[in-house]
Amino acid sequence: MTFDVPQSLILDTALSVAGLTDYIRLLLEQDEQLRQVWVTGEVSSANHHRSGLFFTLQDTDGTAGIKCVAWNSQVAKLAQMPIPGEQLIILGSIRVYPQRGEYQLSVWQALPAGVGLQALRYQQLKNRLLAEGLFDAQRKRSLPPHPQTIAVVTSPTAAAWGDIQKTLKQRYPGLHVLFSPATVQGDQAPESIVKAIERVERDGRAEVLILSRGGGAVEELACFNDERVVRSVANCAIPVITGIGHQRDESLVDLVADACVHTPTAAAQKVVPALSELYAEHRQRVAALHQAMLFSEETDLNQLQVLRNRLRRLRLDRQVQQETQQLAWKRQQLVQVTMGRSQQATQHLEMLRQKLASLDPKAVLQRGYAVVRQEDGAIARSAAELAVGQDLLIQLAQGEVKVKVTEVNH
Structure with missing residues (x-):
């Protein structure tokens, strides 16, 4: 096909590359929708440049992609650094790069998507509670060694409640257990758990509280990362031990509790001693005391024999005899000195009496x-x-x- 158009007309109407690019730039950058747009996708590549971070965001099926740039002034403000393979939610605006005739997304903020977003919220709340000192070891109280009344907060239909009952009965028969039921999964769980803890505190009999549920997916355990539940445990008037799920990362409730283990059974085992173990410890203490008494008796007998041997070597009977002789000699000396002084005093008294008599007027x-x-x-x-x-x-x-x-x- 040919076009019979005058060449002069074509030259008059044709746009330059810069003109066309500038036209496209105005269309894109002036569009209200594109001036502030949220885009979600997966980071497929990332490259740090001296001017900023350049990366590509694409759909998970790879059908579409868009180039993105976070300038250095914005990189430090990103909540999540773009890393290949990460799912992100990007906030930015469309900008045209005239030199290459390309458009790209100028990024203002990057947030994790899906599980990543939950992890971000978890970390932000954890950092805030950490700054308040709720996880400090100084706040944690010791569990009572031999509690007589224990409170349990969990679901009445969960296997955790049965495991706890069985373990407590085996380890410490006759223990008084107060059950405060709660929903431990779903949107209603945080409020339900908080109310269950409040019931235990109002009752006032429990010496320790077990907060528990069995294992589950991360999203099923989300209630134990809820701020309301965390603060309720932190402010509880009695010590709290958690037994939530199986081997996994700790929840915020685990971090704030006075003690934490990974299963309901382990919580029941930690909160009370086994009577069989107590009896064995008692027997060990009795045996140790008996051994200590025997050792002390043997030591005392040995010491007594040492003293006897020393007495024999000292020959105290001879020393006593010598001391007795010295005392007798000193007594004799004392008697002689006393008699001599008494005789002198008598003579002096007689002389004074005679002298006094010679001076007595009556004698004259x-x-x-x-x-x-x-x-x-x-x-x-x-x-x-x-x-x-x-x-x-x-x-x-x-x-x-x-x-x-x-x-x-x-």
Whole structure:
């Protein structure tokens, strides 16, 4: 087919490559839908460049793909780094690259899709609770060693409840078990679990609480990563032990609980000791005590024999005899010294008695002398002190005589 069009007309209407590209750019970049668009797909390739991260997002069946770029200013803000094989939800805007005549998605944000999105939410909540200190080891309480009343929160129709009952009965017959039923799967499970825990706290009898369910898929255990359940366990007034699912990654409830194990049976085994084990431990303690007493007795006997041997070597009987002889000699010395001092004291006393007797006025009177006293009791020592007619008192060896002076001779 040929077109009979004048060449001048073609030249007047033809667009340049830049013009056509600019027209397409205006169509795409000015479209309201494309200025902020969410796109989901799988990362098929990724390449770090000095200006940013370039990658391709395609449908899982490979039928379509789109080139994407996250500039360096945005890379650090991405919630999920694009890695080949990862399912992502991309937020961005369509931009045209004129030099190559290509369009690409300029990325603002990248979020994990499907299971990845759940993992992101899990990690974000975990980081927030971790920052609050809810997982700190200092917050965790010790389980009571011999509880008499235990509360169990689980589904009444789950195998976990039967396993717990069987294990508790085998290990510790007569234990009082309080059952607080709850839904442990589905959208209603978080609220149901929280209410079940609140019932146990209001009752006030339980010393420890078991929160449990059997194994299941990740999505079936989502209620144990719910913030409401996590905070309820963290704020529970009594110690909480979790036994959720089988060998798997820990849930947030496991991290905040005072103790955690991987199965309901293991939780029941951990929360109470087995009576058979207690009896065996008791027998071991009795045997150990008996051995300790025998050892102590043997040690004491050995020590006593050592002391006896030392006594024999010391010959205390000879030392006692020597000490007795020394005491007798010292006693004799003491008696002699005491008698000598007593004799000296007696002689000195006699000398003082004789001296005192020689000075005694009464002894002078006995020899015929008399003492003349005036009326005021003063001793008359000179005739010049007396006057005629004055009364005097003469003291004799035996009695007194009152006289009157009739004459005074100087």
